[in-house]
Structure formats: C-alpha cells, structure tokens
Amino acid sequence: MITLHHLNKSRSKRIIWLLEELELEYEIKPYLRDSVSFLAPPELKSIHPLGKSPVIEDDGLIISESGAITDYLIEKYGKGKLAPKRGTNAYVEYSQWLHFAEGSAMLPLLLKLFVAKDGCETNFLAGYADAETLKILTYFNQSLEGKTYLVDEQLTGADIMMSMIVETLVNNGSIETFPNLARYAKQLASHEAFQKADQVEAKFS
Template sequence: MITVHHLENSRSQRVLWLLEELRVPYDIKVYKRDANLLAPAELKKIHPLGKAPILVTEDGQAIAETGAIMDYVINAYEGLGLVPNPKTRAKTQFTYWMFYAEGSAMTPLLLKLVSDRIRAKAPWFASPVASKIADTLESTLVRPNLTANIDFWEQSLAQTGWFAGDHFTAADIMMSFPVETAAHRAGAGEKPHIRQWLDRIHARPAYQRALERGGPYIYA
C-alpha cells in the first residue's frame, strides 16, 4: 500500500483528495508544523528536502512535489477520467493549470506570507522599520500580482465553472490550494465565480473524506 507523508495545513491536502476521488487505499502519516510553521526535520528521513507532500510507492520509491505525485497517481491508479481527452482545448487548459498552480499562482501568496511574518515576528523596537518594509513589499509586488491572479481565476471560472473544460478534473484539485489560500489571506472568496467553485469542491464527498483523513485544514 502507498503511504502519504502529510503536513497539516499544507498543499499536501490535495494528494489526499485525489486519492479519495479515485478510491485508492493509502496509509497516512500526519506531521505537525514546528514553531516557525515549517515542516519538521524528520521529513528529511523520507526525502532530502524534507518537504510535504511525499508519497512512498508500494515498491518504496519516495516521490516529492505535488504535481509529480498527482501525475504518478493519475497514471498508476486509473485516474485518466480526471484528465480531459487528448488533443482538445480542455487538455491544453488542463496542462497549463497543473503547472501554473505551483508556479505563477504560488509566488505572490508566498510573498504575502513573508510580509505578514515580517510584521508578526519583528521585535518591538524594529517594528516601524519592519512594517515599512512589509508595506513596500505588499504595495509593489504582492497586491498587484495577487489582484491580477485572482481576477484571472474569476474570468476563467466564469466560462464553465471549472478550470479545464466543462467538468471537474484533476486541475481543479491542483488549483484548490492556491485558491483556498488566496480566499483565506487575500479575499479571493468574495469573487462570485470563485466562491461558487469553492462551494462546489468543498461539497464533494471525496473532499470531505480527505479532511477526515488529513485532520484540521484552515483553508477549508
């Protein structure tokens, strides 16, 4: 049986959701974040970078990176029903969103996290300077990029209600973490089509089963 090394409140929630959608049996090991909200050092025993998610295959191979894990699971466990037909517009869209979710989508969200941490962790005597640095970072890089990406999602979802084609696919699973994070940190959930999409994915039975297996997940 495969094993998922799952970090609380992280992008690895998507791997659990995919496995639940496909009804693939799996073991799970849940890790808590440390005092700095980072993955614990013990994950480095599973993979040199010590990041979650990590999927250990039935033959003992450790696969890291959400996109790589998603690709492995889809191809190994009859998940092609969650992929649009080849040589279609929907398949081209699918490929784009699968790469975009961990690329362009996450960069401004990570910068938002950094600016928030600068404010929260600065000692009192450095707080004015730290706040000014954080404000500059947000005004020049974070907010413009977040706004552009959120508007892009809203326009894309307005077409069919899904990210790739006219029905639910693994691209919606992949996009769940950046969109949920933006809803939590940047008000993305106020956009009507994004809100409707979030409500639809959260109502899926497999999504709910993944929450039960993975534990508390603040972005849901």
C-alpha cells in the first residue's frame, strides 16, 4: 500500500487528490506544522533528509517532490488516465505545466508570503515578488482562455499540480481578479475526488 507522509496546510493535499482520482489504496501518516514557526516538525527528516512534504513510500521506494510523485503515480497506476500519450505534442505541453507549477509559478507566491511574514520594508524583494506574481498569474489566466482544462480538454496531472496555485488565490481572495482562473477553480472543485481530498485533508489540519 502507498504511504503518503502528509504535512498539514501544505502542497501534499494535491497528492491526496491524485491518489483519490486514481482510486488507489493508500494510508496517510500526518505531521503538524509548528504553531509558532509554521515549519514542518523534525520527524519528517526521518523519512527524507530535507524534512519536507509530500513524500510517498511505494514498493520500497521513497519519492519526494510533488511533480516527481505525480509523474510516478500516473505512469505506474494511471492506465492511460490523467496524462496524454508520450511522444505527442500534448504530452510536451502537459510536461511543461507539470514542472511550471513548482518552478516558475511557485517562487513568486512564496516570496510574497515570506515578505508578508517578515513584515519589514524591502528595497527590492516586495516589488519583484508582486511583479512576478502578476506576470505568472496573467499568463496562467490567458492560457485558459476558451479552455476547460490545461491540456486536451481533460483533467490531467498538470491540472492537479496547478491546483495549488488556484487554491492559493481562492484562499487570499484574489481569484476573481482572473476570470478564467475563477471559472477553472470551480471546474476543478466539481470533481468528486477533489471534494474527497478536501474532506481527507481537513481531518489532519
């Protein structure tokens, strides 16, 4: 059985969604953030040296990084679901979004979070984070013009990976600034497995 090492209020929530979407049997080992520092507990380092989540265990493998986990689970258990066929143009597009989620997209959002938590005036960082975030979200919003999903008009791992960006906007109240993303957010939330992941994740918050 697959084991997901899950940290509350973290990016591992989308791995719960993926596991539910693939209808896989899994168990969750939950970890709670420190109430003051909001950092992951040291116990996670016993699973992976970086002490971060998500991490899964499957067939003796320990796999970290959301994109790698998503790729692994879909490749091994997807049976043609949640990813275009390899070697197609659609797969190239899918792969770009899969990596975009943790590459270009996440950094400016994290920078904004860190600036806000630090609370001090910055000479450069706050303005840079705001400008990059707007650029990333404008691109994401434009990419969904006239589309239901990111690739091939069907739910894929790319949508599951990008759902964290969408959820961040929903939580901070800025999703309506981007009409295509607001519509996309409702589409993602309409999936039964998404709703189940919400319920599962809530048990460990």
